[in-house]
Amino acid sequence: MDAKKSEAQPRMPPPDAAHLRKLNLNLLYPLDAILRARSLTEAGREVRLSQPAMSHALRRLREHFADDLVVHLGAEQQLTPLGLALRPEVQRVMREVEAAFNFSLAFDPMTTTGAINVATSEAIEQMLLGEVLRNLSTTAPGLTVSILPLDIARPQRALDDGADLLLLPGECALDRLETLPILNDQTSCMIWIGHPTLRDCHDLTEEQYRAARHVVARGELTESFPLDADGAEMLRARRIGIQTSSQATLPAIVIGSDLVATGSMWLFQYYASMMPLKVVTAPFARRQNPIVAQWPKHRRDPMLAWFIDQIRERRREYPRAL
Structure with missing residues (x-):
């Protein structure tokens, strides 16, 4: 009998989940600004909050993380070790939040005013992106594309720095991302x-x-x-x-x-x-080197899909290179 009653009772959420639900997720915005700005005043200006409001937000964040996050040494503000570790994670979350709220199933390249950050090597940039970027003035005049440097030994860094899309050798690809083969090289x-x-x-x-x-x-x-x-x-x-x-x-x-x-x-x-x-x-044993496009699994973005299609079309213009 007691066992049945126990099974029928609703299960309490884990302590961490309950703690998170008590936190106002609007604090993400001041947290992001605090971790990037040089002072609390500058952070408040960025998110349009007064000095008292920012101080209150910082106090709540310190309570939540049980850490100071930022400390002041004279006139300088420095992040604590936890603050430094949090900064790229919070920036990643903010990008995902922005992507979610800007998501639309309707996409018109001629009217979009969006932006895409692509991380790749210099060689892949030249052979795949040159013509695509030159054609944007007629295919997507309002689209902004930024090319970020890619350390192929540490591609995750590019994602932490804001990359929406990676173009890299297949053997350097990350496991947890959406992956699309673009071409085979050697x-x-x-x-x-x-x-x-x-x-x-x-x-x-x-x-x-x-x-x-x-x-x-x-x-x-x-x-x-x-x-x-x-x-x-x-x-x-x-x-x-x-x-x-x-x-x-x-x-x-x-x-x-x-x-x-x-x-x-x-x-x-x-x-x-x-x-x-x-x-x-070359006098080497021939091995294929696939070049792939990768992007986060949560990105169901028609603008990004359109841009990847432009790259694939560019590849088809040079079939003899395969």
């Missing part, structure tokens, strides 16, 4: 069509590769090339003649020289379609 070499010794080659031998002078982009990550152990060793042993500032300057440096560049077959074929350059097969 590692190739690029030379000037008038290269003094290799101009008639279509495939480089290991001997030719090791004997050549090479050009690399500063910050190039050899780990991003899809290679086996032998290929990785060959890459590390290259005789580097020039280190340039970025991927974009590789064509201008390779043209008229004896240099060999190693990188994306897709990107190099794009360069070769416009300039006196030639793509040759």
